[in-house]
Amino acid sequence: MIKRPDYIKPGCSIGITAPSFGPSSEPYRSMYFLAKKKLEERDYKIIEGETLFKNDGIGINTDPKVAAAELMDFYKRSDVDAIISAGGGELMNETITNVDFESLKSAKPKWYLGYSDNTNFIFPLVTIAGVQGIYGPCISGFAKKWELPEEDAVSLLEGTKTEFSGYGQFVNPFTKQEENSEKQEEPVDYSTYNFDVPYEYNSEKVLTSFICESGRAVKADANTEIQMSGILLGGCVDVLANLVGTRFDNMKEFNKKYKDIIWVLEACDLTPMSYRRAIWNMREAGWFDNAKGFVIGRPLTAFNKEMMGADHYNAVTDVVGELGAPIIMDADVGHIDPMIPVVMGAEANVTARGNELEIKYL
The missing domain is CATH 3.50.30.60 (LD-carboxypeptidase A C-terminal domain-like)
Incomplete structure (x- = not known):
């Protein structure tokens, strides 16, 4: 079966890395620090990647090899319990060129949360490495006032909810x-x-x-x-x-x-x-x-x-x-x-x- 990572709880560490876009410019920088504060207030430890505030890449935060190395490192580190992507973006496909999904088969599974360009990692994580991933908000999504969608995302990381319903309204x-x-x-x-x-x-x-x-x-x-x-x-x-x-x-x-x-x-x-x-x-x-x-x-x-x-x-x-x-x-x-x-x-x-x-x- 496709492996389900261990759920996290307050006191665990969440790694934030930028395999694509990151909070190197406004408004994302301010949103990042607000989101970080909210997770810390929930008693999570935040481990920041060096890619977060880099701005030397073309279409992504930094060199794809550097981004991939940090992503692999965060996934395999024992002191990182889950990963939330720093953002979506456009060229994460170049990052995964340097990701060894075969090696992730033997790594301890951990939750990876992100959407949009993060499909580049989540899809092969499931179909090649055989590990579940969460298609949901990147870190900046937690800067806003938390409502049911944000609570739902955290509940998946924490394993506290198994049934989810659609929402009654949307933002056109x-x-x-x-x-x-x-x-x-x-x-x-x-x-x-x-x-x-x-x-x-x-x-x-x-x-x-x-x-x-x-x-x-x-x-x-x-x-x-x-x-x-x-x-x-x-x-x-x-x-x-x-x-x-x-x-x-x-x-x-x-x-x-x-x-x-x-x-x-x-x-x-x-x-x-x-x-x-x-x-x-x-x-x-x-x-x-x-x-x-x-x-x-x-x-x-x-x-x-x-x-x-x-x-x-x-x-x-x-x-x-x-x-x-x-x-x-x-x-x-x-x-x-x-x-x-x-x-x-x-x-x-x-x-x-x-x-x-x-x-x-x-």
Whole structure:
């Protein structure tokens, strides 16, 4: 089975390293120190990596070899009980060029928490090293006022909660852009800026689910209950499609071993058209051969956008509908807040009815 790391508790040490982007500039620097303070107030010891405040890399905080060496060191150190990534970013794929996932098979498993570009580490951690990882907030995400999403992420690290539900509202970034366009932009003094505030919810969460039969996806009505059981796997599609066919693509072997997979996917920079191409790429590579279902988060760039008839719904449904597995879309996963933290590599039951989503770990 895929190994589950030991849970942590107050008094344990959390390592913060920057395998991609880090808090070397504002507002992330101020957010980092506030998040660090909150974790320390919870009685966690914070071990800072030297990569955190470096700023000599191209597209990432520092040289990929340096970032990889620190990541491997933190993962194998006995005085680091868990790792939270310093940030997302763009080029963590260059960092994992220098990560030996085979050697992590024999290392003591530990929790790694991060999302977006961190898919580069979490996905092969599960599929190659055989260790669970948490797709959830990076360290700056803990700077804000803690609400249920932040508490949920910590509860996964601490092992105090096994059932998670979606959230009732979300922050539509496009509505916020329209509001902000009417305001005069002024320089921000981050030394006095208040990050300790809750989410500015502005939209009601609406799930859109599909039943796939006879080679096509049909929208489910609000009273239809969708159930799926299997191993949760996925992350950011921008990253995943880029891994197809590389030495970090172990999906053929993974599919031989694990027959029931629930794909948890979301996208960041992809347009509806590039999103659709990426999903097609993964399907044609055989990644979805054992799919029991799909949980799809709200895509950041493609959300409610349309290009020549392609939108963020048919980018998925037209491509994977023929597989016959149910699809739950616009879930609270990914770049549009809030996000449900997800344990990739864990077995779970997923249920959706109307706008309610529940993930229950087994």
